[in-house]
Amino acid sequence: MERALKKRTAGVADRLKNSNFAQAWLILVLALIFGVALAAVQANLSGVIAANKLNETLERVPELVWGTATAARMASQNASVDITPGTVTIKKDLKTSYYNLFRVTHEGKLAGWVVKAGGQGYADKIELIIGLDPGADTITGLFVLQQKETPGLGNKITFPRWRNQFIRKKTSTPLVVTKGKSQVPNGIDAVTGATISSRSVTGIVNRTIRDVKGRLTPATIRFYERQL
Amino acid sequence: MTNLPTPFERFIQGILPENPVYRQLLGLCPTLAVTNGLKPALTMAVAVGAVLLSANIIISLIRNLLKPHLRIVVFTLTIATFVTIVDRLLAAYLYQMSKALGPYIPLIIVNCIIICRCEVCASRQNVLAASADAVGQAIGFGLALTGIAAIREILGTGMIAGVQLLPTAWPSWVIMVLPPGAFLTFGLLLALVNWIDSVRSNNEGRKG
Amino acid sequence: MDYIFDIFLISISAALINNFVLYYFVGICPFIGVSRRVDMALGMGSAVTFVMTIAVFLSWTITTLVLMPGAPVSRWVAGHFMSAEKAAGIDLTILTYIIYIFSIASSVQFVEMYVRKFYPPLYKSFGVFLPLITTNCAILFACLTVMSNIIGGENPIEAWDLGRALALGLFGGAGFTIAIVIMAGIREELDLCDIPAPFKGAAITLIVGGILAMAFMGFNGVDSGLKAALTGAP
Numbered sequence: 001m002e003r004a005l006k007k008r009t010a011g012v013a014d015r016l017k018n019s020n021f022a023q024a025w026l027i028l029v030l031a032l033i034f035g036v037a038l039a040a041v042q043a044n045l046s047g048v049i050a051a052n053k054l055n056e057t058l059e060r061v062p063e064l065v066w067g068t069a070t071a072a073r074m075a076s077q078n079a080s081v082d083i084t085p086g087t088v089t090i091k092k093d094l095k096t097s098y099y100n101l102f103r104v105t106h107e108g109k110l111a112g113w114v115v116k117a118g119g120q121g122y123a124d125k126i127e128l129i130i131g132l133d134p135g136a137d138t139i140t141g142l143f144v145l146q147q148k149e150t151p152g153l154g155n156k157i158t159f160p161r162w163r164n165q166f167i168r169k170k171t172s173t174p175l176v177v178t179k180g181k182s183q184v185p186n187g188i189d190a191v192t193g194a195t196i197s198s199r200s201v202t203g204i205v206n207r208t209i210r211d212v213k214g215r216l217t218p219a220t221i222r223f224y225e226r227q228l
Numbered sequence: 229m230t231n232l233p234t235p236f237e238r239f240i241q242g243i244l245p246e247n248p249v250y251r252q253l254l255g256l257c258p259t260l261a262v263t264n265g266l267k268p269a270l271t272m273a274v275a276v277g278a279v280l281l282s283a284n285i286i287i288s289l290i291r292n293l294l295k296p297h298l299r300i301v302v303f304t305l306t307i308a309t310f311v312t313i314v315d316r317l318l319a320a321y322l323y324q325m326s327k328a329l330g331p332y333i334p335l336i337i338v339n340c341i342i343i344c345r346c347e348v349c350a351s352r353q354n355v356l357a358a359s360a361d362a363v364g365q366a367i368g369f370g371l372a373l374t375g376i377a378a379i380r381e382i383l384g385t386g387m388i389a390g391v392q393l394l395p396t397a398w399p400s401w402v403i404m405v406l407p408p409g410a411f412l413t414f415g416l417l418l419a420l421v422n423w424i425d426s427v428r429s430n431n432e433g434r435k436g
Numbered sequence: 437m438d439y440i441f442d443i444f445l446i447s448i449s450a451a452l453i454n455n456f457v458l459y460y461f462v463g464i465c466p467f468i469g470v471s472r473r474v475d476m477a478l479g480m481g482s483a484v485t486f487v488m489t490i491a492v493f494l495s496w497t498i499t500t501l502v503l504m505p506g507a508p509v510s511r512w513v514a515g516h517f518m519s520a521e522k523a524a525g526i527d528l529t530i531l532t533y534i535i536y537i538f539s540i541a542s543s544v545q546f547v548e549m550y551v552r553k554f555y556p557p558l559y560k561s562f563g564v565f566l567p568l569i570t571t572n573c574a575i576l577f578a579c580l581t582v583m584s585n586i587i588g589g590e591n592p593i594e595a596w597d598l599g600r601a602l603a604l605g606l607f608g609g610a611g612f613t614i615a616i617v618i619m620a621g622i623r624e625e626l627d628l629c630d631i632p633a634p635f636k637g638a639a640i641t642l643i644v645g646g647i648l649a650m651a652f653m654g655f656n657g658v659d660s661g662l663k664a665a666l667t668g669a670p
Binding site: 024026027030031034037038041042045048049052053056146150151152153 | 294295305312321400
Binding site: 034039042095121122123150200 | 438454527530531534593656657659660663
């Protein structure tokens, strides 16, 4: 009787020792250590990463509003430029879309707007930022943030020589894409061999201006504090 | 007690004889995906090397505590943690490169090279051997990646790491930087490596 | 109607235009190693599709409920320990990769148990492949794509819902199956050809894969055209 009881308690002790929980102690300890390490990484780096993401757009804003030369001159003079991020909501045909934009002021005066836009390109999504003058009557700049068009053909939309066609174009009429030198004031030359990519970018610009024009007032834009 | 390779042997084996890409055919996803330029290829090689070294060292330190049926869980947890750390470091300090590499950095977690080295080497040998193995394999991986990337970038764009190498009159073989170019380049290079190897073993056979 | 078009575009894109194997280079290891017989390839592809759909479901749910910045469940739990507004900013995305890989491993375990219990002959024919699906890049890639469409976007209104995520998982797996079955069929024919010695094995498979990728490049641009046709102006 005593021997049976001893065997049973020994069996229970053995089972406990071999139980999954006991064997998993290593995993639990490792998980704890790694969790602390990851929390430290998150605490230290998340601010840097968020700043990187924002700066990607922010550092382009001056040259989109004033042009590359003037922006460089202003930067060397340490001119004070205020850039306030905001969102404008467009409700059209039961669909709501948001546009993220930046209001650019210099020495207290409104200098222009930079609107973030995106759409479908030939291969994948294209993301742009468009610079507009204070009244949204003229395009002052264009920059392609992200594209996955064909290298050597479609990705020529990122070249300054092609993008600069958009500068000083009026927003009163939509832009049209032409193959070869365009004769009309609102014409854009397509990239040779990449008509669809060129049309996609022009379409995104036209659509954005159509949506945003007339809505760039303090009443319709929700501004928020820049968190840096 | 089987004779396990010395640290120096592990290091040398990793570079060419047991090259992870050309001999073991492991880690092919990044080999094809990020080799459309020299810079992304180098960044990926360094990232994989860092994760491989860290994981090997940690696993080697705790190798006596590993239970047989739970070791894969431990490997996965360690590798996933280090990949997260490397991914965050890249996003913080090399933001453009991190965007270019995109989802291929987290895919290092399922990169067969790292789990394989943990299983074969780190869980059985001491820290020195495991580190030597990791460094050797990483160098081999880097050599393979940069070889393919150099060919694809030069033929595809005439540039290498952004520097114009071939005259601009060169008609860029755009297909080289697109997916089919990856398959074709790697396939031809693999055949080349196989051929060199067979010639060498033929010569050794005739000599001996 | 827009929703159905969106699902349709995501499905076509994942299966054919941006094929996981031939465009994104994920799932290459089984593509080169396994595909030698069409019926085996079909079985492997179906297993991967099944696991991918389950894994995508798990990752969407966990990301939306626990991991994303300001997720409901974490916010509720954190609200017991800190003020409500600090709890609203809780961001657990640093744990994403670890949670994803373990949920994939659990999905594979679950599928393995299910197949072993209800389809024993199928289980025997799979052999060692089922556990290997855990290290298949394609499944983790599908989960990461879903995550980037939930968290990475500019506008929270464009975050993917469960339907879009499942469409990606299901048709991404279908695209993988298509690629691997075509490859198996070609390799069956290649076995009868006279291939030079250096090319035998992986090298010729890669070259054939390259030609196959070239063929699939013909689908490039179809999704933007479809989108224009279905929704009017792009």
